[in-house]
Amino acid sequence: MGLDHAVTKPHEALAQHLAGKLDDVNILIRDRMASRHAPRIPEVTAHLVEAGGKRLRPMMTLAAADMCGYDGAFDVHLAATVEFIHTATLLHDDVVDESAQRRGRPTANLLWDNKSSVLVGDYLFARAFQLMVETGSLRVLDILSNASATIAEGEVLQLSAARDLRTDEDIYLQVVRGKTAALFSAATEVGGVIAGVPEAQINALFDYGDALGIAFQIVDDLLDYQGESKATGKNVGDDFRERKLTLPVIKAVAAASEDERAFWKRTIEKGDQREGDLEEALRLLDLHGALEQTRQDALGWAARARDAITSLPAHPVRDMLSDLSDYVVARVN
Amino acid sequence: MGLDHAVTKPHEALAQHLAGKLDDVNILIRDRMASRHAPRIPEVTAHLVEAGGKRLRPMMTLAAADMCGYDGAFDVHLAATVEFIHTATLLHDDVVDESAQRRGRPTANLLWDNKSSVLVGDYLFARAFQLMVETGSLRVLDILSNASATIAEGEVLQLSAARDLRTDEDIYLQVVRGKTAALFSAATEVGGVIAGVPEAQINALFDYGDALGIAFQIVDDLLDYQGESKATGKNVGDDFRERKLTLPVIKAVAAASEDERAFWKRTIEKGDQREGDLEEALRLLDLHGALEQTRQDALGWAARARDAITSLPAHPVRDMLSDLSDYVVARVN
Numbered sequence: 260m261g262l263d264h265a266v267t268k269p270h271e272a273l274a275q276h277l278a279g280k281l282d283d284v285n286i287l288i289r290d291r292m293a294s295r296h297a298p299r300i301p302e303v304t305a306h307l308v309e310a311g312g313k314r315l316r317p318m319m320t321l322a323a324a325d326m327c328g329y330d331g332a333f334d335v336h337l338a339a340t341v342e343f344i345h346t347a348t349l350l351h352d353d354v355v356d357e358s359a360q361r362r363g364r365p366t367a368n369l370l371w372d373n374k375s376s377v378l379v380g381d382y383l384f385a386r387a388f389q390l391m392v393e394t395g396s397l398r399v400l401d402i403l404s405n406a407s408a409t410i411a412e413g414e415v416l417q418l419s420a421a422r423d424l425r426t427d428e429d430i431y432l433q434v435v436r437g438k439t440a441a442l443f444s445a446a447t448e449v450g451g452v453i454a455g456v457p458e459a460q461i462n463a464l465f466d467y468g469d470a471l472g473i474a475f476q477i478v479d480d481l482l483d484y485q486g487e488s489k490a491t492g493k494n495v496g497d498d499f500r501e502r503k504l505t506l507p508v509i510k511a512v513a514a515a516s517e518d519e520r521a522f523w524k525r526t527i528e529k530g531d532q533r534e535g536d537l538e539e540a541l542r543l544l545d546l547h548g549a550l551e552q553t554r555q556d557a558l559g560w561a562a563r564a565r566d567a568i569t570s571l572p573a574h575p576v577r578d579m580l581s582d583l584s585d586y587v588v589a590r591v592n
Numbered sequence: 593m594g595l596d597h598a599v600t601k602p603h604e605a606l607a608q609h610l611a612g613k614l615d616d617v618n619i620l621i622r623d624r625m626a627s628r629h630a631p632r633i634p635e636v637t638a639h640l641v642e643a644g645g646k647r648l649r650p651m652m653t654l655a656a657a658d659m660c661g662y663d664g665a666f667d668v669h670l671a672a673t674v675e676f677i678h679t680a681t682l683l684h685d686d687v688v689d690e691s692a693q694r695r696g697r698p699t700a701n702l703l704w705d706n707k708s709s710v711l712v713g714d715y716l717f718a719r720a721f722q723l724m725v726e727t728g729s730l731r732v733l734d735i736l737s738n739a740s741a742t743i744a745e746g747e748v749l750q751l752s753a754a755r756d757l758r759t760d761e762d763i764y765l766q767v768v769r770g771k772t773a774a775l776f777s778a779a780t781e782v783g784g785v786i787a788g789v790p791e792a793q794i795n796a797l798f799d800y801g802d803a804l805g806i807a808f809q810i811v812d813d814l815l816d817y818q819g820e821s822k823a824t825g826k827n828v829g830d831d832f833r834e835r836k837l838t839l840p841v842i843k844a845v846a847a848a849s850e851d852e853r854a855f856w857k858r859t860i861e862k863g864d865q866r867e868g869d870l871e872e873a874l875r876l877l878d879l880h881g882a883l884e885q886t887r888q889d890a891l892g893w894a895a896r897a898r899d900a901i902t903s904l905p906a907h908p909v910r911d912m913l914s915d916l917s918d919y920v921v922a923r924v925n
Binding site for chain 1 (some may be wrong): 600630633717718721722728730745747768791
């Protein structure tokens with residue numbers, strides 16, 4: 260989200276509105292990632308937790324609870340829970356992808372080692388469940404354990420789907436729900452659940468988080484082919500070089516001639532990439548309008564997010580969340 | 593546990609007594625490790641779950657519930673939960689230790705890869721929490737999320753403690769609780785909790801599992817220096833070669849002369865191991881009676897396990913658990 264607006268950005272407006280609660284979340288996070296016995300734990304997590312993430316996911320929980328008139332303290336617990344689960348998946352992702360950079364810093368598994376990343380991730384995951392237990396809500400535990408299973412399942416699915424040309428848009432959507440949307444939708448849903456609002460409103464909150472998360476990931480995948488390195492912190496074509504079958508390529512493969520299919524097979528499935536292949540990939544994406552179609556999909560999901568919450572009672576936070584859904588796709592609109 | 597007894601071994605007696613329930617556990621495990629979207633998941637887990645483990649941990653839960661007169665179905669859920677958590681930690685351990693063998697088979701991360709081991713472990717962990725949520729008991733969730741945190745914390749602690757000569761018996765005990773005892777004690781405790789027995793009995797069940805797990809791990813560490821490869825599936829001195837500071841060495845270091853300390857510093861801390869070093873290590877362990885003291889510690893913990901459950905009402909399963917605590921140390925007695 261590298262655009263500059265004259266007005267306050269929606270996630271900043273949310274952060275201002277929720278500032279007191281966000282402070283409480285940060286205090287709770289620091290408190291719970293401490294370990295009396297294993298000082299390495301906060302060393303590893305501080306690296307990620309303090310790395311200046313936008314706290315977007317915990318903010319979703321706080322925003323949903325606030326909008327639903329919740330006046331207790333467990334929104335803070337659940338926001339910290341969501342951040343812990345997110346941080347645990349990042350730590351495990353770093354091991355998995357052997358990625359050298361995350362948020363522009365060296366990843367934890369280079370600074371430390373694979374061992375620490377796996378085990379500290381496990382620790383945060385356990386701490387997340389402890390926080391949920393404290394809320395006393397079995398429904399919250401149900402929602403977030405289901406989300407955790409969906410996340411892991413999506414990541415495993417990605418292992419087999421990422422380099423397989425048979426991967427279609429349905430499979431892509433399952434992977435994206437696992438990678439991104441499942442935690443967003445759980446984050447907004449539990450905010451409504453602890454506030455005790457009617458089921459229709461809880462469903463609307465789920466739908467908002469789900470669609471926002473999907474829009475967010477599609478924009479990410481699109482920018483990989485057309486963004487500027489400065490704005491995204493990544494280089495154009497990283498996904499291509501890493502042979503990731505993301506939505507633009509899936510669309511281009513679906514429309515491919517026999518020769519084009521052979522190109523994708525060689526570069527993505529076999530990983531035999533040569534000088535000029537990225538340019539050829541970009542040409543094929545353009546030829547079939549794959550980037551434009553992907554952009555339309557992202558806009559469609561953002562619209563679904565916005566529409567999902569129109570039925571909720573009027574509230575300043577509702578308007579901020581609505582703005583956020585526009586903002587997520589503003590980078591490609 | 594490679595000894596041959598003319599009589600039935602206690603874990604076999606337990607398995608016979610609990611056969612119907614164990615079948616239910618196996619059915620539930622197979623059902624819940626399936627994944628509609630990611631067929632790789634059961635492929636990876638089947639490797640471990642079907643590998644002929646003794647199901648010792650789930651049996652602890654079934655035994656405790658049975659002994660406490662529980663007549664519901666959630667003991668099966670919790671037994672499967674415990675096995676899932678155990679399997680998840682094995683998968684993550686395989687990544688961590690880069691170990692090439694587990695239970696005499698190639699580890700999952702060689703057959704598959706690190707990615708699958710981490711993510712499938714995460715999936716099983718999430719599935720474990722889903723199973724707990726189904727029991728509807730927040731107390732059970734509290735116990736097992738605490739145990740999960742202790743397990744991860746113990747493993748992280750081991751990373752820093754394993755090759756540090758300052759590691760003392762207190763730290764060793766914390767590591768062992770994390771590696772082994774925390775899941776045993778949680779397994780027996782939740783069996784009592786779902787049966788709704790008085791607190792004193794629940795505490796006794798916890799103490800039994802805790803002491804049994806500690807005895808079990810100490811025996812393992814002792815046999816590494818004096819067992820036969822055939823009985824343990826490991827080679828004598830594996831821990832020494834892997835520079836693991838286990839209880840026998842901790843005792844020898846505590847009693848070491850200056851020269852001996854330099855030897856341990858070189859071989860364990862610095863990892864500079866030469867021809868004849870294992871023989872010298874064994875000589876020093878013998879010189880200070882470290883193996884005999886370790887054996888006495890194991891016997892002491894086994895006795896604590898046995899004593900913990902003497903206060904429970906008479907029951908055939910109680911006698912089997914008592915026999916089991918003797919059996920765990922029979923290999924070194």
